[in-house]
Amino acid sequence: MASEKPLLAVTCTAPVNIAVIKYWGKRDEDLVLPINSSLSVTLHQDQLKTTTTAAVSKDFTEDRIWLNGREEDVEQPRLQACLREIRRLARKRRSTGDEDPLPLSLTYKVHIASVNNFPTAAGLASSAAGYACLAYTLAQVYGVDSDLSEVARRGSGSACRSLYGGFVEWQMGERADGKDSIARQVAPESHWPELRVLILVVSAEKKLMGSTAGMQTSVETSPLLRFRAESVVPARMAEMTRCIQERDFQGFGQLTMKDSNQFHATCLDTFPPISYLSDTSRRIVHLVHRFNTHHGQTKVAYTFDAGPNAVVFTLEDTVPEFVAAVQHCFPPESNGDKFLKGLPVRPTPLSDEFKAALNVDPIPGSIKYIIATQVGPGPQILDDPHAHLLGPDGLPKPAA
Template sequence: MRCCGRSGATMGSISQKGGPGNSLAWRLCLSIPGGKRDEDLILPINSSLSVTLHQDQLKTTTTVAISKDFAEDRIWLNGREEDVGQPRLQACLREIRRLARKRRNTQDGDSLPFSLSHKVHVASVNNFPTAAGLASSAAGYACLAYTLAQVYGVESDLSEVARRGSGSACRSLYGGFVEWQMGEQADGKDSVARQVAPELHWPELRVLILVVSAEKKLTSSTVGMQTSVETSPLLRFRATSVVPARMAEMMRCIEERDFQGFAQLTMKDSNQFHATCLDTFPPISYLNDTSRRIIQLVHCFNTHHGRTKVAYTFDAGPNAVIFTLDDTVAEFVAAVRHSFPPEANGDKFLKGLQVRPAPLSDELKAVLAVEPTPGSVRYIIATQVGPGPQILDDPNVHLLGPDGLPKPDA
């Protein structure tokens, strides 16, 4: 990160993954999601797991500026100014400023080049669909918390700060495989994230994001989950009787790099998460017809091979996150192209990591046995497990100009 004096502003810019965890928290990927026992503190009713994806393919970039010349706090998301008064955003700002004030009060002298009463400008950009069930809020709030902490000189655990914005965001503060521990304390001090395994623990693991829709979902994750907590008996049963054993089993699968166990448990848990959505009243349906065809495709593909070679998971949206191993990527991408052929963007259908072309056998085509639906999958992002937040030193990639306003091309 670059911290410098510019027009009275202190600036910082951080690049952070887009998505897990189902999270992409993931929820951008693998996640064992659940509801919240405290909506204000954003405390979950069960622990959860996520995979952090690589910033080379999916990222949120955030720049923060603080200046005596700013009249008010302001925030821009993807080039559009948003309401800075949003309660969760304000909760993050208050907590960071509280921690900064606490640090200043316990040190001799003044280590910050600005007053804590100065206002802040924030600009954040996602390079993947926002509010479409791809954990953009998790990536965004993790990036925001980390960037604010760098600028304000806060060095404590940021789990609680990020969690105040989006529960899943606390997991996105770390790379690799991450657990969000539900905790037991009423104040949430023990509801924090911890890394289960680093990003290089499972180098063969690959992730394919099948973007079905980039549109904003009709029911937000926050509203949907709170309604589930209030009305779904299945969600309560799941949190107490299912998730603890699944958490233990999933961590074993990750530790031993057991893809068969990992894949099957991921799919089962995704299915049960969406079953709780249907058990909610009024029911919530995040999946669409293409989502269900992708589920069918995955099971047909695995049946053809006689073992589980790919796994799906869906967060609060229709977009699929596929887990597989490096030696299966090319064939499965070919199967997706066959079942969901691109309409006019064939050259842009596959983004991210390079995937060598692969032929699709007649036998597999016969097993798939579905009528192709052109354009149903808009594009695929190929990625892998990645690190946590990264500091950007290059001022050319900062999103705010010397005046503290978004750059025209940001």
């Protein structure tokens, strides 16, 4: 039996995921149970990830949390729900008589530090990666190896989809207690190696309504949302799964765009209406359709979450031409910031005929930058103790 260390720390990373069949609306606010199933693509952590260190010690006097180096209120309800749930699972594991895997007391307080490797200002859904990372890291600390969907879900619904790599569905489940509302991998990250993801970060205005409040209002007021959840999404889940399994990009791309549009349609049908798309978002939509029309097939596909940024799916060999088209329609402002980030991209020159076919008035500066990435794996444990965001004293390291 190992001797009791003064401090047990674990550091893990978790990915961002982008839904291609959208989650919007809860049937149970408290348990975070959705009104429909959803399906997402896990993005690679080389470009976008959350890193979280959790540490327990008998010397800690209270639970504490630091996000991006700044201490936050540990009492906020969703965080408390995650902590309660992981400790419940840990107790359950001990009480079932399995050998106690870790020499720590469940009564010890926990310190948590979490950072993103991408700016929060980018408007990317950081809460999914954040709560998935929290659930995964706490599971290591407390020796929990059961399904973590509920822990992550209680923090942020879509976080359960960031618990796996590749292509992931969140089955809505039917039970009132939510035990069957879980995430499941549809295909691993190696399944479709040619698939690429371009995040077009739009120069943002402030967001008018957060997604939690937004979806609640939608459930209460949109007649179209209920119809979508009950009568449209089930068939789309099956169709999207088929497209992924068969690597059918045309089908995958078209359904991805249709489902994004329908999600935003239900936002508009909400009262008062919710608009997450900006004029720049709409210009990107237009560009994508023109690009596909020019090629006579669906070569690129957009999807938008609760904000104006576009996430564009395409195949590896289309990336250089599409990025060139984006640069043509949204010329970067020469502010010294790098326009192309992530995977290396070498845009190809566009023909004048193609430029004419795109038929858009270039609007400089309305896209801040592009992050090129691909499908990636699920959460990872970092073995290197230097990776810890918390020092031996249980406080954030100066660098973090």
